[in-house]
Amino acid sequence: MDRRAARLNRIALTVLGLVLLGAGGAALARALGAWGGGRASEPLLTGQVRRFAADQGWFWPLLAAIAVVLTLFGLYWLVAQGRSHRLPGLNLAPDDADGKTRLSAGAITNVVQDEIEEYPGVNGARARLMGTADRPRLRLNVSYSHRADLAALRTRIGEEAVPRLCAALEHDSLPTVVRLRLVPAKESRTVV
Amino acid sequence: MTTHAGHLRRSSARTAPAKPAAGGRAADRAALRAFRSRRVWPALVAAVLLVVAGALTAIEVISALVGSPMKLIDYPRVTRWAAGGGGAWNAWGPLAIASALALLGLIFLFAGLVPGRSRLVPLRGDSRDLVLGVTRRGFTGAVSAAAMETDGVTGVRKVKLRRHKVVVRAETGMRSPGDLEERVREAVERSLERLGPLPDRDVKVRIAHREG
Known part of the structure; x- marks a missing residue:
């Protein structure tokens, strides 16, 4: 799971919320007379404000720069929602100087999927490699029926499927997130 | 059936070392964090608003600076309104805008601070x-x-x-x-x-x- 986007969302939403709340609150306070009745009934745009903006050479370029930065940040924020940090493949450490083994992520995940699908009570499994080649992470979606024993399923995933994959990938550990989804039992799988 | 993985590498003699018993509270924290809501929907709304507001401002200001205003928004009219009686701070228009801004801010703040229900x-x-x-x-x-x-x-x-x-x-x-x-x-x-x-x-x- 991509927790980087989660942190970005939390921080950006909080900051944006504070800024909007501050601006709106200050405007409300002024309108309701917090700075005196005279200022409350002034128009939003006075000659003084317009003169200030016109006199300062930096005012409009600065405003433009802020607007551009905010737009770019907004675009980055949008794109971050869709990014999955999916790993296309892995290079295994070469033993010879010139040899190099490249594994596609599909080949790796198919092995885990097939293995977990054999476990009792499991209807289907989807595996995905995420992260970077140095620190890959595994994401598993397992759909199971009522017949599955969740405790046993956890043990087998943790003690068989993942360690085997770790060994194959030559990694000491492979952080794994498993999502278990209950689905109606598929009768056809009871008979092999 | 379960030995496919062994073919993936030449020397499969080395097995994964036993995981350190990092269990307990660290494991619980990781589990709680992994499924926490990512706040995708409020973030998408906020990001789109930010892009629209920022782009409109940038286009208007920059085009006016280089001498050929785009006028996507009829801002001479907005200026007249803001400088006139209807645009007083305590007139209903500005009050409504200020309230809307504060409310929107409150919603975003809420979305950012409340952990949200994980699925x-x-x-x-x-x-x-x-x-x-x-x-x-x-x-x-x-x-x-x-x-x-x-x-x-x-x-x-x-x-x-x-x-x-x-x-x-x-x-x-x-x-x-x-x-x-x-x-x-x-x-x-x-x-x-x-x-x-x-x-x-x-x-x-x-x-x-x-x-x-």
Whole structure:
């Protein structure tokens, strides 16, 4: 799971919320007379404000720069929602100087999927490699029926499927997130 | 059947070392974090608003600076309005805008600070590297199955899943259920113990009599 986007969302939403709340609150306070009745009934745009903006050479370029930065940040924020940090493949450490083994992520995940699908009570499994080649992470979606024993399923995933994959990938550990989804039992799988 | 992985590398002699017992609270924290809401929807709305507002401002200001105003917004009219009587701070227009801004800010702030409901129930594990979560339906299904297995229970009307509590509404055909409530509670607690949801949940059982 991509927790980087989660942190970005939390921080950006909080900051944006504070800024909007501050601006709106200050405007409300002024309108309701917090700075005196005279200022409350002034128009939003006075000659003084317009003169200030016109006199300062930096005012409009600065405003433009802020607007551009905010737009770019907004675009980055949008794109971050869709990014999955999916790993296309892995290079295994070469033993010879010139040899190099490249594994596609599909080949790796198919092995885990097939293995977990054999476990009792499991209807289907989807595996995905995420992260970077140095620190890959595994994401598993397992759909199971009522017949599955969740405790046993956890043990087998943790003690068989993942360690085997770790060994194959030559990694000491492979952080794994498993999502278990209950689905109606598929009768056809009871008979092999 | 399970030795495919061995073909992936030449020297499969080395097996994965036993994982350090990082378990306990670190594992629980990892499990809680893994399934927490990512706040995608409020973030998308906020980001789109930011892009629209920023781009409009940038286009208008820059085009005016280089001498050929785009006027996507009819801002001479906005300026006249803001400088006139209708644009006074305490007129209804500016008041409405200020309230809308403050409200929007409050909503975003709320979305950013409140953790939000995760769609999966994290399960207690003993390693930080293996985190499991089960869907809410899967979880209530397990609870309901445990309640159904208790003698005397004819049906489970509803399982309500709260942050620290599970409320089971079971049905019985018996006129005097006796200790049925207690037995259902024990059965559900046993199943929760095996599942290990995070955080711990108290079990509350309500028995309803059904005329059969």
